[in-house]
Amino acid sequence: MQWRLWSALVVLCVVSITVFACGGADADDENEGPSALTSEADVTVDVVLRDTMSFEPASITVAPGDVVHVNLDNRGALPHNFSITSLNVDVDVPPGGTATVTFTAPSSPGEHRIVCAVPGHEGAGMVGALVVER
Ligand SMILES: [Cu+2]
Known part of the structure; x- marks a missing residue:
């Protein structure tokens, strides 16, 4: 079941990219909770x-x-x-x-x-x- 592993990897990638993109957007808004990017x-x-x-x-x-x-x-x-x-x-x-x-x-x-x-x-x-x- 090679394709299962492959699709799991794809899902993992998409999730990582989404989390990263959200983190980047938060950096613009200083009022929005703690963000590593902003606070550093x-x-x-x-x-x-x-x-x-x-x-x-x-x-x-x-x-x-x-x-x-x-x-x-x-x-x-x-x-x-x-x-x-x-x-x-x-x-x-x-x-x-x-x-x-x-x-x-x-x-x-x-x-x-x-x-x-x-x-x-x-x-x-x-x-x-x-x-x-x-
Ligand atoms: Cu140029």
């Missing part, structure tokens, strides 16, 4: 990615050591990406899609370049900055 982030930032080769906002300011949760929203028809090479952050965001990434800001003040890693986009001006300051 020091800063939550919404960033819109556009086909005009821009991040909105282009600059994100956080404190040293902050746990930063970024909600990415690609409102364009092109694929985009959110990368902070110095922090090992590299997230693809499909056209019309969303993605999230959580990272810890460096412990010392400084400025880190944000780029869209889709070929040609950085050169076309799709850049931003993560500013770490006390």
Whole structure:
């Protein structure tokens, strides 16, 4: 009965995805009960990615050591990406899609370049900055 095992796996996957998706949605609503994602982030930032080769906002300011949760929203028809090479952050965001990434800001003040890693986009001006300051 191989198919039984297979369908059990599929059900398990669907349940996991649903739970994960719900957890992500809860992160937006700070009033809604305890959520691991919400309680662990020091800063939550919404960033819109556009086909005009821009991040909105282009600059994100956080404190040293902050746990930063970024909600990415690609409102364009092109694929985009959110990368902070110095922090090992590299997230693809499909056209019309969303993605999230959580990272810890460096412990010392400084400025880190944000780029869209889709070929040609950085050169076309799709850049931003993560500013770490006390
Ligand atoms: Cu891009």
